Amino acid sequence: MPTDKILKAAKRKRSAKSDVPRKRTRSESESDDDMTDKTNVQDRILLLENQILESKKHYNNIVELLEIAKKGPAAEEEDEVESDDEDDNGSPQLAAAVALCRVFMRLLAAGGLNFTPNMSDKESTVVRWLRDRLAEYEAVLLELVAGKSGDDAAATALTLAMRLLQAEGQAQRKKAASSVGSDDAAYEFPQALLTSIVRSLLLAGARLDQEAAEGLADEFVEKFAGEMVDVRFYAFKAVSTVLASISKDDSSGAGDVDVAARGAFYLLSLVDEVPSFSEDLETFYVNPPPAKRSHALYSVARHRKMAQDAWLAVLQHAAASSTSDRCLRKQALGIASTVIAPWFAQPELMLDFLTDCYDAGGATSLLALSGLYYLIRERNVDYPAFFRKLYSLLDAELLHSKHRARFFRLxxxxxxxxxxxxxxxxxxxxxxxxxxxxxxxxxxxxxxxxxxxxxxxxxxxxxxxxxxxxxxxxxxxxxxxxxxxxxxxxxxxxxxxxxxxxxxxxxxxxxxxxxxxxxxxxxxxxxxxxxxxxxxxxxxxxxxxxxxxxxxGKTVRKAPVVEFQIPKRIFLPHEKAKEASQANATADGQPEDQLLVKLWDFA
Incomplete structure (x- = not known):
């Protein structure tokens, strides 16, 4: 994909809630020397890329491109806020990232990162060095996806990371097929890279605002996870893996766990189309797809099992009693019967979460009714003393609750x-x-x-x-x-x-x-x-x-007859008013009425 197209696809509209920055003139934003330096950097990036593609002796140019890609807008311009003009022209950081993506995709397609039996020590050293630079480049992209340089760079980095994942997966498939001699080789998918991408998406809310982080998840689901069978399958697996690793990591505080759980909930809630037949699982991101129909990617039951594990990891965090998790728990209860339960191969596993919420009281109990009713109706689950608990929900707050209509329907x-x-x-x-x-x-x-x-x-x-x-x-x-x-x-x-x-x-x-x-x-x-x-x-x-x-809106056929008497006074003098007006007594010592009494006297 050309550089200008990827950069153009990464443009995001500014939030309507935020203040639109004043667009600076050219004299305020950039001098002629700065524009010249910027143009020189763009030309330098294209030159370095072309040299790498022309000859192996220019592989060291990858290091220089990586240095440019690591420099965010804050490093390029410490005392100035990035302007709209800079967004329109494209930052050197993103241009270097796009150039590196093209370089590594060419190398992967040509097999330049594969070890062969007849390879010399010098060639092995070069391949090992290229793999290290590829890992370094992936780390740069993951930092951008996590919101290091803003939502514009995050959207671009997500597209680049997914294109790199596709190239790696196809290179692995090609290598496996060549070693076996046919397309019946085992299907390989770069799960490690996808897990890292999902981790960056879940933690993007720590650096980006909520709207930008959700927009990034929308783009991931719309372009990849929502359409591609393999991406969706391994994304479910990645969510449960990432949440488990963050929860066990003692160095990451509780804030990271909360951010990741909220990001995982929003990401999973977007994937609401449950496949019914194996014939619906035909679109793959990494081609060629598995040759054997017995592969897990063709199994609807395995898809639901992966989604079930991912949702259980989110619900386990949402069941916590901390204040920060209550909002997440209510959101999960709101879609429990419509979005979450259809993915579960064993909906009974939700029973503990729903019963705990049902016993919590208040609005949480009202929301838990929908999911609990789904289990009673679809899975014949028996809840002891159900009507006694339902009767206890009829309190003074019920008829003032915004969930009143849902409760009465149930x-x-x-x-x-x-x-x-x-x-x-x-x-x-x-x-x-x-x-x-x-x-x-x-x-x-x-x-x-x-x-x-x-x-x-x-x-x-x-x-x-x-x-x-x-x-x-x-x-x-x-x-x-x-x-x-x-x-x-x-x-x-x-x-x-x-x-x-x-x-x-x-x-x-x-x-x-x-x-x-x-x-x-x-x-x-x-x-x-x-x-x-x-x-x-x-x-x-x-x-x-x-x-x-x-x-x-009612039509009044006959106006009602109203009889009333216009009073002569609105404010009447009284003893307290007279006592309070002693300070404003007249010269002869007589107290004076208040000013309002005089002005509103119609006698």
């Missing part, structure tokens, strides 16, 4: 069975009715239709709507002392709350709610149950804004 599925005990269903209805007394209107309009639907599904609970005292003793006690609600709100077991002996008086109280929509929807329990069921989805996504817009 709870509607959990309580849909007609074989559930009536005591349990009555406890859920009573608990939610009690919470509605202190809930926002947007939550109440979701709960009341759901209660209506539950009463239709469980007719045995309908007597909770209107409970009438049957004996004369009960009526006399009701007239004299009132009736105590037998419902025990502090009981955590839904089978022992005595909700079945209570009634839904809370919904009747909602019929006089200050919000007209709540008062209207609450009246459905006092009417005949002629409607089969409400579509709860129509009520779950309501908010203050949507309900306010609905009120403003």
């Amino acid at each position: 709870m509607d599925s959990f309580l849909a069975s007609s074989h559930l005990p009536v005591q349990m269903v009555a406890s859920f209805l009573k608990r939610l009715s009690r919470l509605c007394l202190h809930a926002p209107p947007s939550a109440v309009v979701s709960v009341v239709p759901w209660i209506y639907n539950m009463l239709k599904k469980h007719p045995q609970c309908t007597f909770m709507i209107h409970r009438v005292p049957r004996t004369s003793e009960e009526r006399e006690a009701l007239a004299q002392e009132g009736l105590a609600d037998p419902f025990d709100a502090r009981e955590q077991d839904p089978m022992e709350t005595h909700a079945v002996d209570s009634c839904l008086w809370e919904v009747v109280q909602l019929q006089t709610h200050y919000h007209p929509n709540v008062a209207t929807i609450a009246k459905i329990v006092s009417e005949q149950f002629t409607k089969q069921a409400y579509n709860v989805e129509d009520f779950l996504d309501h908010s203050y804004q949507s309900m306010l817009e609905a009120e403003f």
Whole structure:
């Protein structure tokens, strides 16, 4: 690939959140001598590259190109910030990196880095030296991918590193095929280089901002891991290897582990297309592909096993109780059933993580419901005391949570069975009715239709709507002392709350709610149950804004008559005001009213 095309492909748009730097004029940014020096460096790079490709005696030029590639923008211009003009012309550092990529790709394709049986000692020394320079060049690229010189250089270095990986893999395949004499040689992939690239991607967040690091992961998945079977397979393996090595490394602090875990989560979450058949695994980055269909790269089960190990490494870190991991844990729970679980060959391995999150309480428990429900439905997992734990989630914070709609969708599925005990269903209805007394209107309009639907599904609970005292003793006690609600709100077991002996008086109280929509929807329990069921989805996504817009959008047929009397005074004088105005007394010793009292006197 030509130098200008790779540099142009590496351009990234600046973040809209950051301030756009002022574009300096030529007199401010670079003098004529600097422009000349820069042009001379570019010409020098091209000259060194051409000499290396022409003759082996110029191999020492690789050392000079490596020195130029190691110099970042800070070393080239210590007291100046890199300007847009410099980005447009391309930095010498990137130009040297591109030139070295072309050099080593030519050497790999020609077999110049391979040892042969008939090779002399001098030639072996040259090959060994070239391999050392290749390793040094790879280290330079990995530093750039990790964000040493900014996001522009990181994107370019990622492209160069992947092209070098392809050249190394094809050179290994060619060497193996020539030694065997056919294409049936064992498939070889440069796993070490890919593992180092993945490590740099995961740690890029330590040097780059979040948007730049995620953009780098997007490019890796879009161009390579998302399309190429071999890159995706070994990238999964690299993620688990890198996270394990960073966790065991005592010299790297906890900050590196957190950065790597967040980077691994984002990288893995982008790979959401799970292959179903081996025929879908046909596109390879390192060619020729394996000749035998029994190879692991053609196995869907092996792909899922690698992805499962990678996700388990991320979830193991996300399960930690530190504050920095709570956000990662919630993000993992948000995609547990849609992105993570389909990759698992054994979804039961997620059970420990999900149950720990389910027992944590609060928003974490609400998010863990989706993944736990997936295991119950798809894998027939039995969770002991599931409904007791579900009942404990009905607290004062539930109806104020942003995950309220997701919870009601799942709870509607959990309580849909007609074989559930009536005591349990009555406890859920009573608990939610009690919470509605202190809930926002947007939550109440979701709960009341759901209660209506539950009463239709469980007719045995309908007597909770209107409970009438049957004996004369009960009526006399009701007239004299009132009736105590037998419902025990502090009981955590839904089978022992005595909700079945209570009634839904809370919904009747909602019929006089200050919000007209709540008062209207609450009246459905006092009417005949002629409607089969409400579509709860129509009520779950309501908010203050949507309900306010609905009120403003109503057509008023007749304007209401308002009667009022205009007061003669707005601010009235009082004794404290007079005492406070003693300091501003008039000359004859009489206190003076405050200025506001005088200005707003309409008498």
